[in-house]
Amino acid sequence: MAVTIKKVGVIGSGQMGNGIAHVAALAGYHVVLNDLSADRLKSAMATINGNLSRQVSKKLITEDARKQALDRIVSAESLDELADCDLVIETAVEKEEIKRKIFHDLCAVLKPEAIVASNSSSISITRLAASTDRPERFIGIHFMNPVPLMELVELIRGIATDDETFDAAKAFVTKLGKQIAVSEDFPAFIVNRILLPMINEAIYTLYEGVGNVEAIDAAMKLGAHHPMGPLELADFIGLDTCLSIMQVLHEGLADSKYRPCPLLVKYVEAGWLGRKSQRGFYDYRGDKPVPTR
């Protein structure tokens, strides 16, 4: 059952969902953006418009392209509205039981030939695929944050993913203008297998008092030329997502070197999730970010 991708569903309109909708619409796809509430969808559309407008003012795209991209995105509070999509990308929170429930509900309404993908940062694609009615038409399409700016997308096949699905996903990602890295289906794939232990180690460095937030971030920005310090980046990714990825690495690889730092756990338990909740390793409620340690 070959499928030509024209209409793309995106489930979850957070920072990744709105970025994926943005780049897909700009590349000419019709997009149905789903989330749990009208408020979330409204704020996602405002973010997409803001990011598109920034691209216009930087002369990266035309005003016409901005308008056309926005016109190609419709918001949907119900999964029923994704029924005739050719590809659906799930990008809700990094919790396996939530993703499994979404796939169960989605497959009940989605046309049988459609491809289902997850933007999961770490969870087994084979296991997620097994919770659908179409493991052969399931694949990991892992975008990087911020989606409009980052060049890379990881493609991860589950054990059952067929060649047609892989080729269709590859063509889709290429049309978005992104580069592909193919990863085997191991916990956290390639980028996060390397990046998250570095971030977790930075949090241990803070926890053990080796340096404060400012010193740790300055060390890695100025001493290793990273564009963001590791704690700034953790806040940017979301501390809940960072913790979920470390938990998947710890459980999946059964090695104590992946133990999530207790300080990361504490921040998440406090609801200090980084930029999205306005507080994490920095406090974002004022004019400029202030370190919290």
Ligand SMILES: CC(=O)CC(=O)SCCNC(=O)CCNC(=O)[C@H](O)C(C)(C)COP(=O)(O)OP(=O)(O)OC[C@H]1O[C@@H](n2cnc3c(N)ncnc32)[C@H](O)[C@@H]1OP(=O)(O)O
């Ligand atoms: C967790 C996972 O599963 C996988 C991951 O994604 S891991 C995270 C991977 N991402 C990274 O490592 C990002 C590291 N940071 C960077 O590369 C850079 O800091 C950056 C590209 C994000 C921003 O670059 P910068 O030049 O330092 O920052 P800044 O001047 O603020 O932004 C430049 C432009 O980026 C764009 N931009 C910044 N944030 C953006 C966002 N969230 N969405 C869209 N566009 C954004 C804007 O166009 C901005 O232009 P303005 O100056 O007009 O605002």
Ligand SMILES: NC(=O)C1=CN([C@@H]2O[C@H](COP(=O)(O)OP(=O)(O)OC[C@H]3O[C@@H](n4cnc5c(N)ncnc54)[C@H](OP(=O)(O)O)[C@@H]3O)[C@@H](O)[C@H]2O)C=CC1
């Ligand atoms: N942050 C990052 O840097 C990256 C994240 N990812 C992955 O992308 C996914 C999303 O992350 P991110 O965008 O950062 O997370 P966010 O928290 O920004 O967004 C998640 C969105 O999904 C919504 N949501 C939750 N449950 C459902 C549901 N059942 N149906 C529809 N929408 C739902 C949330 O609503 P509410 O808030 O109301 O629960 C929220 O709007 C995760 O799997 C993450 O691991 C991948 C690459 C990079």
